Amino acid sequence: MTDIKFIELCKNEVVKYTNDHLDKTDGKQISSDDVYIVWLTKVLQNNKALLSTTLFDGMYYELTYNGDKNELYIDAYKRKDRPTRNI
Known part of the structure; x- marks a missing residue:
């Protein structure tokens, strides 16, 4: 799958999931x-x-395309916390 086709597929899947x-x-x-x-x-x-x-x-969304099985996996995450500290 080309990068352009993969990006289009990912964006469409995120739109569907979000909506x-x-x-x-x-x-x-x-x-x-x-x-x-x-x-x-x-x-x-x-x-x-x-x-x-x-x-x-x-x-945010993680999408993985498995080229061997022609499958797309989507994981949706929500940022819960962003702690900061001095190091």
Whole structure:
């Protein structure tokens, strides 16, 4: 799978997941223009990307494409805490 096709697939999956999980009473929906790539890699026939959206919801998404099985896995994470300390 090319990088361009993988990025398009990832953005579409994040849009679907996010829109399915947004509060319906808000009437808010996002598009692929609201999704951005944080990190992307390809190793042999496998791809992995970290994505986020322009929403202020603390969510980020890890998508992995298994080229051997032609499967896409999506993991959704919410940042809970960002502790800081002096070192």
